[in-house]
Amino acid sequence: MHSDSASAEPIRGGSVLRWIRRIHLPLDDPFAIAGLLIYAVFILVAVFADQLATHDPLEILFTQDYQLAADLRPGEDGFVLGTTSLGRDIYSQLVYGSRSALLIGITAAFMVAVIGTVVGLLAGYFRGWTDIVLMRAADIAFGIPFLPFVIVLAAFLEPSIWNVVFAMALILWRDTGRVIRSQVLTLRTRAYIDAARVSGSSDLKIVFRHIAPNILPLSFLYGSIAIGWAILTEAAISFLGFGDPETISWGYMLQDAYASQALSTGGYYWFVPPGICIVLVVVAGFFISRGYEEILFPKLKE
Amino acid sequence: MSDAGASPLVQVRGLKMHFPIYAGIFRRHVGDIKAVDDISLDIRESETLGLVGESGCGKSTAGRAVLRLYDITGGSITVDGTDISDIDKEKLRHLRPKMQMIFQDPQASLNPRMTVAGIIGEPLVEHMSLSRAERLERVYELMDAVGLNRSFANRYPHEFSGGQRQRIGIARALALHPKFIVCDEPIAALDVSIQAQVVNLLEDLQEQFGLTYLFISHDLSMVRHIADRVAVMYLGKIVELAPRDELYGAPLHPYTQALLSAVPEPDPVRESQRKHIILTGDVPSPSNAPVGCNFCTRCPRAEQICHEIEPEFRQVDKGRYTACHFVGDTAIKTAEPTVGETVKP
Numbered sequence: 066m067h068s069d070s071a072s073a074e075p076i077r078g079g080s081v082l083r084w085i086r087r088i089h090l091p092l093d094d095p096f097a098i099a100g101l102l103i104y105a106v107f108i109l110v111a112v113f114a115d116q117l118a119t120h121d122p123l124e125i126l127f128t129q130d131y132q133l134a135a136d137l138r139p140g141e142d143g144f145v146l147g148t149t150s151l152g153r154d155i156y157s158q159l160v161y162g163s164r165s166a167l168l169i170g171i172t173a174a175f176m177v178a179v180i181g182t183v184v185g186l187l188a189g190y191f192r193g194w195t196d197i198v199l200m201r202a203a204d205i206a207f208g209i210p211f212l213p214f215v216i217v218l219a220a221f222l223e224p225s226i227w228n229v230v231f232a233m234a235l236i237l238w239r240d241t242g243r244v245i246r247s248q249v250l251t252l253r254t255r256a257y258i259d260a261a262r263v264s265g266s267s268d269l270k271i272v273f274r275h276i277a278p279n280i281l282p283l284s285f286l287y288g289s290i291a292i293g294w295a296i297l298t299e300a301a302i303s304f305l306g307f308g309d310p311e312t313i314s315w316g317y318m319l320q321d322a323y324a325s326q327a328l329s330t331g332g333y334y335w336f337v338p339p340g341i342c343i344v345l346v347v348v349a350g351f352f353i354s355r356g357y358e359e360i361l362f363p364k365l366k367e
Numbered sequence: 368m369s370d371a372g373a374s375p376l377v378q379v380r381g382l383k384m385h386f387p388i389y390a391g392i393f394r395r396h397v398g399d400i401k402a403v404d405d406i407s408l409d410i411r412e413s414e415t416l417g418l419v420g421e422s423g424c425g426k427s428t429a430g431r432a433v434l435r436l437y438d439i440t441g442g443s444i445t446v447d448g449t450d451i452s453d454i455d456k457e458k459l460r461h462l463r464p465k466m467q468m469i470f471q472d473p474q475a476s477l478n479p480r481m482t483v484a485g486i487i488g489e490p491l492v493e494h495m496s497l498s499r500a501e502r503l504e505r506v507y508e509l510m511d512a513v514g515l516n517r518s519f520a521n522r523y524p525h526e527f528s529g530g531q532r533q534r535i536g537i538a539r540a541l542a543l544h545p546k547f548i549v550c551d552e553p554i555a556a557l558d559v560s561i562q563a564q565v566v567n568l569l570e571d572l573q574e575q576f577g578l579t580y581l582f583i584s585h586d587l588s589m590v591r592h593i594a595d596r597v598a599v600m601y602l603g604k605i606v607e608l609a610p611r612d613e614l615y616g617a618p619l620h621p622y623t624q625a626l627l628s629a630v631p632e633p634d635p636v637r638e639s640q641r642k643h644i645i646l647t648g649d650v651p652s653p654s655n656a657p658v659g660c661n662f663c664t665r666c667p668r669a670e671q672i673c674h675e676i677e678p679e680f681r682q683v684d685k686g687r688y689t690a691c692h693f694v695g696d697t698a699i700k701t702a703e704p705t706v707g708e709t710v711k712p
Contacts, residue, residue, distance in 0.1 A: 256476035259436055260539065264490040265463035278480050 097356025103349035107342075111163040118157035119145065122313045125152045139334045147334045150325040158313050159338050165226050165314040166296050166346060173295030176234035178288035181241020182280065188242065189249025190272050199242070206239040215298060219307040226312050229299045233291065241287040248280050286357035293350035300343050315339035375409035376579050377433065377547055382406050382442035384425075384432045388654060400654045402428040404603035405442070407680065410547070415573065415580040417594030417611070419587055419626070423650060425603040427471070430549045430583045434466055435459055447546055464494050464543035469569075471552040473532035477524040483510075483535055484520040490542040509538040512575075513568060530561035534568070541572065549581045554589060562586075566593055587630045591615050596686075599623045602661040603653050605680060609687040619683065619694045621666050660692070668693060 092098065110117060120126060126148060127133060139147045145156040188199040215232040222228055252258065253276065261271050296315075302308050303316025304323065322328075322336035385399035402425040410416045420426045432439050435451050443452040446466055451459060467490075470476035477486055487506045491497055497505065507517050513534040524532055533553060540548055550569065554562040566589060572578060584590050590597055591611060598608040599622065607620040618624045625644040632638040646665045651657055657664050663673040672692050680690040 256470045256472055257478045259431070260468070260470060260476045260536070261478075261489065262436060263434060263463060263466075263468045264539065264542075265460045265493040266489070267460065270493075275478055 092356075094356040094359055096352040097359075100349040100352030100356070103345055104353075107163050107167060107346055107349075110160060111167045114160045114164055118154075118160045120154035120157045122153060122158040122161045123311075124154075126154060127152065146338060147332075149321060149335060150327075151321075155318070155335055155338070158318050159315070159342065161313045162315040162318060162339060162342065165312050166299070166342070169226055169229055169299045169314075170292035170295045170346065170350075173230045173233040173237075174288040174291040176230060177237045177241055177291040178284045180234060180238035181287060182245055182277070182284045184238060184242035185245025185280070186249055186272050186277060189246040190253055190268070190276060196246075200246070203239040203242050206236050209236055211236055212298065212301060215302055216305065216307055219302060224307060224309045226299060226309050226314060228307075229295055229302060233295055233298070237291060237294065241284065241291075244287065245280050245283055248283055249276055252276050252279055282357055286354050289350050289354040289357065291350075293347035296343060296346050296350075315343050376412045376447055377410040377581070378443075378445040379409070379433060380407050380443045380445075382429065382432060382444065383440040384428050384437055385440040398654050399440075400652075401603050401656060402653055403432055404653075404656070406600070406603075406605045407442075408598055408605060408608060410579055410581055412546075413573070413577050413579055414595040415582050415593055417590035417597040418581060418583045418600060419585060419590050419597060420600035421585060421626075421650065423653070424600045425653065426583050426585075426600050427551050429600065430468075430551050430581055433581065434468055434549055436468075460493075464490070465545055466547045466549070467540035467543070467545040469533075469536050469540050469548060469550045469553045472556045473529060473536050474524070474556070476536055477532060479524055482521050482523060483515070483527075486524070486535060487538045487542060490539060494543055505542070506538075509541055512541065512572065513538045528561075529557050530564060533557060533561075533565050537565075537568065537572070541576070544576070545578070547579045547581070549583070551583050552585070553582075554586065555584065562589065569593065587627065599626065602650055602656055604661050604690065605688075606662065606691070607687075607689040609689075613684075613687060619687065619689045620662075620691050621668050622662050625667075660690070 125133070126144075133152045135148060135150050135152045139145065144154055146159065147155050149155060149158075184199050184203070188196040211232070214236060215229060218232050219228045222231075258271060258275055261275050266274070299308070299314060300316030300319065303314050304320045306320060308314065308317050308320070310317070316339075318339040319336055322332060325332075325335075327333075327335045382403055383401070383405055384403035385401050387396050388398045388400060389395065390397045404425075406429060408416065418426045418429065428437070431437055433444055435444070435454070439452060443450055445451070446462070449462060451462060454462070481489075484503065484506050487509055488502050491502050491505055495502075503520075506520060510517055510520065515531065515534050515538065519527070519531075524535065527535065533556075536553075553569070554565050557565060569580070569582075570593060573580060580593075582590065582594055594611050596608065596610050597614045598605050599614070599620065600606070601622050607614065607618065607623045609619070614623065615627065618627055621644075625646050628642065628644045632641055644667060646667075648665050651661075651664055657674070659675050660666070660669070660673040660678050663669045666673065670692075676692070678690045678692045680688060682688050683694050
């Protein structure tokens with residue numbers, strides 16, 4: 066189901082359908098549908114990467130006459146998109162790149178949405194010291210420049226694609242948290258919250274039963290924005306050379322092409338496809354977030 | 368109403384609800400909005416006490432404060448023998464079944480994402496350990512009691528009309544067999560034809576379950592219909608409290624008189640003979656109440672003393688309380704206002 070990726074929602078057995086209804090997939094906006102379709106395609110590619118790829122993406126390949134299969138043009142010797150300067154199959158790299166892109170995108174979006182939502186709920190509902198502490202923490206997070214922070218993190222930790230996810234979890238919850246807090250501030254004054262209090266509901270129950278369901282679309286809006294951010298950041302980090310050399314990602318492909326001077330040798334087949342893939346996934350994320358925005362703010366439709 | 372001497376179910380003494388105002392960079396505390404400022408009243412078992420006043424006079428705040436939806440600034444509230452003015456959250460939660468509330472806007476007070484059965488059953492989940500089937504049975508009973516078709520149990524609030532929604536709200540309030548219900552303008556958001564239905568329902572339920580109501584409203588004729596005794600609020604204070612017939616028949620406080628003279632009279636002959644008391648000016652801000660009597664800025668009878676000394680809220684006749692210098696014993700007080708004197712309604 067392509068909806069799962071759009072919302073970064075963990076699949077939980079039989080309740081999936083109920084959840085999908087609750088997160089309000091933006092199905093009446095053509096852009097959002099396009100976005101969901103793009104995700105669907107990339108998810109299928111990522112899932113069936115083993116079947117779709119023709120070669121091991123990191124294997125150094127040789128032609129039939131035992132020459133290094135380097136810098137082959139698309140179609141030459143049966144390599145769909147040609148090969149890199151080190152003799153690796155570009156098409157297979159592209160296919161496997163979708164795996165790391167989606168893995169990073171979805172986990173990062175999930176972290177951002179979950180952390181931001183919890184922070185926003187607690188700060189907005191309980192106010193007082195909880196609010197002050199969490200919002201000052203958000204201020205600090207706002208003060209940290211994102212990309213340099215990821216680079217520093219990569220320098221301290223082992224190079225890994227998870228650095229990006231970790232950094233996003235540490236920093237990018239700030240926007241989600243702020244926005245959801247403001248929404249909670251208006252929701253907590255609704256009469257049905259008072260009614261729940263008069264019924265004797267505890268605070269936590271009020272937060273999770275009466276307030277959380279009403280802000281879920283907002284969480285998913287920020288989640289879908291975060292998918293694009295994560296993939297872009299990972300590409301940037303890999304391109305700058307702080308990525309994981311053992312994992313194929315689209316950013317890694319771009320860096321590889323750049324380092325091998327593919328531009329000057331006219332190797333467009335090498336760096337254009339991963340570039341397009343990045344653009345497609347990021348744009349799809351923004352299309353979907355646009356759909357959520359229209360659900361949240363119906364006036365935008367005019 | 369007879370003063371049978373039965374101890375009141377709800378006793379409110381010197382209740383204050385002030386909302387602080389902060390200003391400036393350092394969020395200095397520059398004043399208070401005195402939404403409810405020192406009110407005292409008793410509500411007897413099985414009676415309906417009407418609480419009337421114009422918009423912004425603090426009547427809703429008073430109703431909510433009585434249920435401890437706010438942390439009150441001062442005073443004491445005793446419900447059914449338990450002082451709840453200072454009680455901690457957890458203990459308060461266990462006392463919730465005794466005291467419930469019906470809200471003004473039935474649309475806003477029902478969670479749009481819950482079914483009717485979920486909404487009515489929520490207090491049951493909180494306070495009773497019932498099986499799913501038992502709970503549903505109780506929900507059905509409640510729906511019968513308020514005149515809702517059982518087959519509506521799985522629908523959502525937006526599928527109902529205003530009157531039906533208010534019935535859902537009433538059923539929720541009844542779920543735990545409460546003794547005391549605060550009705551916060553329960554009919555203000557309804558059509559006139561539906562208002563009568565809901566008020567009659569409230570009366571029937573009162574008879575059936577022996578409920579005690581604090582009925583907050585700005586609709587004077589509806590309060591006259593339902594209330595046994597009526598309290599009139601102005602700018603955070605109760606200016607008059609009296610049995611219904613006496614209050615409507617012969618209001619004592621100038622504000623009550625003005626308020627009642629504003630009630631529309633359908634008979635044009637009688638209307639032409641009526642004397643209207645038109646108040647000039649606006650209600651002063653509750654953050655900056657006048658010195659002396661709260662009503663002195665608009666009172667047609669105001670004299671020097673009214674601008675200096677705050678009138679005491681006191682019994683002037685059997686069961687009739689008012690706060691005006693010119694009512695009851697007319698001996699004009701020149702001394703400083705008595706401090707700490709307990710008011711005994």
